[in-house]
Amino acid sequence: KQEVTQIPAALSVPEGENLVLNCSFTDSAIYNLQWFRQDPGKGLTSLLLIQSSQREQTSGRLNASLDKSSGRSTLYIAASQPGDSATYLCAVTTGGFKTIFGAGTRLFVKA
Amino acid sequence: DGGITQSPKYLFRKEGQNVTLSCEQNLNHDAMYWYRQDPGQGLRLIYYSQIVNDFQKGDIAEGYSVSREKKESFPLTVTSAQKNPTAFYLCASGSQRTSTDTQYFGPGTRLTVL
Numbered sequence: 498k499q500e501v502t503q504i505p506a507a508l509s510v511p512e513g514e515n516l517v518l519n520c521s522f523t524d525s526a527i528y529n530l531q532w533f534r535q536d537p538g539k540g541l542t543s544l545l546l547i548q549s550s551q552r553e554q555t556s557g558r559l560n561a562s563l564d565k566s567s568g569r570s571t572l573y574i575a576a577s578q579p580g581d582s583a584t585y586l587c588a589v590t591t592g593g594f595k596t597i598f599g600a601g602t603r604l605f606v607k608a
Numbered sequence: 609d610g611g612i613t614q615s616p617k618y619l620f621r622k623e624g625q626n627v628t629l630s631c632e633q634n635l636n637h638d639a640m641y642w643y644r645q646d647p648g649q650g651l652r653l654i655y656y657s658q659i660v661n662d663f664q665k666g667d668i669a670e671g672y673s674v675s676r677e678k679k680e681s682f683p684l685t686v687t688s689a690q691k692n693p694t695a696f697y698l699c700a701s702g703s704q705r706t707s708t709d710t711q712y713f714g715p716g717t718r719l720t721v722l
Contacts, residue, residue, distance in 0.1 A: 540713035
């Protein structure tokens with residue numbers, strides 16, 4: 498059974514710091530891995546999607562990597578800003594287009 | 609303006625009541641999903657539908673029911689059989705045709721049992 502784990506559960510950093518969020522999954526048979534952002538009381542917004550054949554994706558200050566063989570992904574946020582404060586969720590999509598989510602990392606960027 | 613809408617934003621249920629959460633999308637997506645989110649936990653799949661008039665149980669379907677009579681609509685009913693329904697409910701839709709297709713989420717409905 499596929500399980501997705503995110504570490505740390507919460508993170509507080511000063512503005513301007515570069516940071517890394519971690520995600521691990523137990524079964525390497527995935528179609529893709531996605532990183533989502535969730536603001537308090539709101540829905541999820543897709544940030545980056547990495548196909549199983551890819552190693553990384555970049556969008557602005559965000560870079561996500563995928564190592565399928567080790568079951569790991571990282572989300573790198575450069576020059577963090579207070580507006581980056583949110584919960585970041587990692588999710589893997591498996592056969593039948595079923596998506597399994599991690600519990601998320603709650604990020605707080607201090608001004 | 610394309611997207612997914614959920615209503616109501618907040619819902620209160622008394623013991624023994626059935627309540628229905630609405631989800632509508634105008635993205636022309638075939639697949640629609642219902643997830644439940646509890647504090648400190650990831651999203652858990654309740655039901656999903658890949659085509660009109662067909663749907664499948666997810667990991668935590670007990671106490672819930674759905675229908676998919678129209679492509680645009682996927683309402684979720686929380687029945688009195690669901691013993692702990694207080695949670696944040698999220699609806700999503702997607703094309704789900706290739707490995708690059710993502711899911712688009714609605715704003716959510718927060719259900720509270722009184």
